[in-house]
Structures are given as structure tokens and as C-alpha cells.
Amino acid sequence: GAVVSQHPSRVICKSGTSVKIECRSLDFQATTMFWYRQFPKQSLMLMATSNEGSKATYEQGVEKDKFLINHASLTLSTLTVTSAHPEDSSFYICSARKAGGQETQYFGPGTRLLVL
């Protein structure tokens, strides 16, 4: 199998607070995890690529100090949205790629963030 979980599935927070989202590969080891953001009726937008034990690689235009990514183990990556603002409200989705050269990305169920 290739199951990826995300927690929480939904979060509502006040502007200025920080929110942490966890992404776990449940039945496989993932050397690489990806964080995406998707606004309604738009395509997936890659935010960053996270490799276990090293710093994440951020896409152009994504603030690394605002979106902190930690990939501390082969089964867990976290995304922290610091000082969240209403414009950060979106659907955040992680994906994981199995160790061993397979290229398929398996997606978590996503986290819907609403910043008031």
C-alpha cells in the first residue's frame, strides 16, 4: 500500500497565530515529501520539496520563513504556517514518494486552513 495521512484535516485560526500541519507516510518510508497549496478551482501549486534530514527546497515566491518545513524522519514531515493571515487560507496537501527510486507521489487527504 501507499497511505499518507495529514493532521489536522481542517483548522480555523485567528490572524497572527501559527499552525502546524503534519504529513505522515503510514506504510512506507518516504525520502521525499512535497507540500502543495491549492486555491478553489485552481491547479496544485508546489510550495516546497522536503528531503529527510536536509533543508527543504522552496519554489520561487514561497517565503521559507513563513512556511517552515521540517522532515525529521522517513515517515514525517511538518509544515508550519507562521503568523497566518487570511490570504493564507487554502487547501494544503502533502505528498510522499517512496524510497527506492519509485517516482509516484502519493497524496495525503489535505488540510483545509481558514484564517479569520
Place this chain on the structure above:
Amino acid sequence: GQNIDQPTEMTATEGAIVQINCTYQTSGFNGLFWYQQHAGEAPTFLSYNVLDGLEEKGRFSSFLSRSKGYSYLLLKELQMKDSASYLCAPMDSNYQLIWGAGTKLIIKP
């Protein structure tokens, strides 16, 4: 530049067959993925083609022509639950998936 071209929306009838076409341009190529995404949910993996030809997997088949930069997803015996967006995602030379907006498929009874 890198881009993907898919129809924005398609409509088909329950029990019928539908083909969703995708043309792409990428910097290098390491295969092409098809994902299904239901409204409000994350994408789920359908298929991966790296060589030319047709890959069949149950009711779904995917075709790739690398020389033409072309792929299609074929869905047979359509069911109402197949109503979703279908995302064609080629992988470039950096092993990054390139995402478009996908094709919204509407199934009518």
C-alpha cells in the same frame, strides 16, 4: 516554458466511454502521471506512463506518445462516482510534476 493543455470540462453519460486528452511541453521528461481529484479532496494516483503505448488498469487506460507530447486517459463503463477532475501531470528533468488545472468530468445518468 512548461505547459499542459487539457480540456477544461467534459460531459459524458453513465455507462459510456470517454477519452481525456492531454498535450504537454516540458524541460526534459521522466514520465507522465494521471491523477483523479474529487471536489474538495486531494488527488489520488491513477496511472504512470514512461514508455510509449497503452497501459490498461481495469476500467481506466492511459496512453502515451513521447514524440508527440501527447497522452490520453480512457475511462470505460462510466459510473456516477467517476465525476471528478482528472489531472495530467508530466514529470520534468528535475523529477518535478508539472500541474495544470485538469479536466472536470461530469457524468450524467
